Amino acid sequence: MSKKVEHNIKAYGNNFTTMTPGPFAIKLRTCKIWQFIRFIIINIKMLVVVRKSH
């Protein structure tokens, strides 16, 4: 998986200087348990910003 994303990089093209996620980072994006934890954390972070903005 990580190799596949790296394969999208084109030497000296637009995307040559960016970072690409590895297989673990990509897996975590849709890992239900991890994302449930992130769901709670992101909601808290957003609520803090919403509170600060009203």
Added chain:
Amino acid sequence: MARLVVLGGGVSGHTAATFAAKWLGSAHEVVVVTPNAKWNWIPSNIWVGVGEMSKEEVTFDLAPVYAKAGINYKQAKAVSINPEGSELVNKPFVTIEYTLAGREGMTENIEYDYLINATGPKLNFGATPGLGDANGLGEFTVSVCTADHAVHANEEFQKSIQKMKKGERQKFLIGTGHGLCTCQGAAFEYIFNIEHELNKAGVRDMADIKWISNESFLGDFGVGGLHMKSMGFAVSSKIFAESLFTERNVDWIIGAHVNKVEKGKVHYELLSGEMGEEEFDFSMLIPPFAGVGLKAYAKDGTDITATVFAPNGFMKVDANYAAGAYENWKASDWPKTYQNPTYGNMFACGIAFAPPHPISKPMSSPNGTPINPTPPRTGMPSGIIGKAVAHSICDRILQGENAPLHEASMAHMGAACVASAGKGIFDGTAAAMTIYPVVPDFDKYPGTGRDTDYTFGEIGLAGHWIKHILHHLFIWKAKLKAGWTLIPE
């Protein structure tokens, strides 16, 4: 009895009108003038545009909601404002033209004590030849700016999928259709939803997907980019955006002013001055925004549109319009109360207020063509500003005309944005972001202009769940169902 007239029943105007009706009760009157019969949760148009939602899921009828709220609803568009009245009428009034079936074209003058202009943007397709004309969308590209546009976009998208299934390669070009567009976030969502759907349809390998935008760097989003804390670093949104584009194998052209659209081809000019062409089979380009073209007249009938509105058609408010060059910009240039400086009983909120200047640094090509994003006024600020303006007006009606005005500066306000990157309850993703403040304050937060403790972003399934929940939550709120006031803007 005082009368508040709200022009525009979109995100900002609907928020203002519904809160005002609740706070004022039946002792005073709230009138909403808006041309559509239906309210549209615009962010979910992205999903309509890829066939993941129907038009019915993102819209609902306004009439029963306004009847429940005790709001006098006029399905019409405002044409002009007479803030001093006229030689025949002493009170200020707006002239409206009905769009309601059976009364189309009929006009009426509505007197007001207070006026809120929340008419949002005119989708200015006519600014780019071939993108459309003054009446709307052209024949070569699609749009997701309205629910109907999104339905059409999906029809064209499905045709492309069918072609790919038959072995015909397709080129997708998504982004902004002019050098002075805003709303890059919507195009960003659409390109990744397209990519996600092509994967689901099993035809991703038959598609070349390209981004074209007026941003000077990927991830500018019209807010000059943002720095987010990640792994102990303050990382620019450029890195995150480029990373996502690379991961999804989407190429990009940036710093581009699309100056002409033809069948299957756009012409553009780059910030370097270089001219280019890009072919496409399917293209969604966001049009530039302008004010909706309201006119204003003095008591004697003199045209005072230039006094009330900025040249781009948005209404002047308490902003500093004389800030000058980028180097002189201050967070304090941004309006706080949204009161018109000439007529104190007139306010503008949401996209309808004239910003003092862009947020992203202004740039132009060596040929003198300006190419930079104009400032976004996304859903959360539009809602918060609408509510603050309603609060100010209600206080003035209930407590007297010297009641202090409520403030909601975008330089002291954050925004929570969830940009969908593909829909799916277990395989969807979205970039969840907060930005604080929306307008960078380089005096208060040297370097990045923002408080990195409250500016963050990450992509994942959790973001998609939030986006999906927000869809239902905001439609619930807009329908004024139980507990609607508890749901924040």
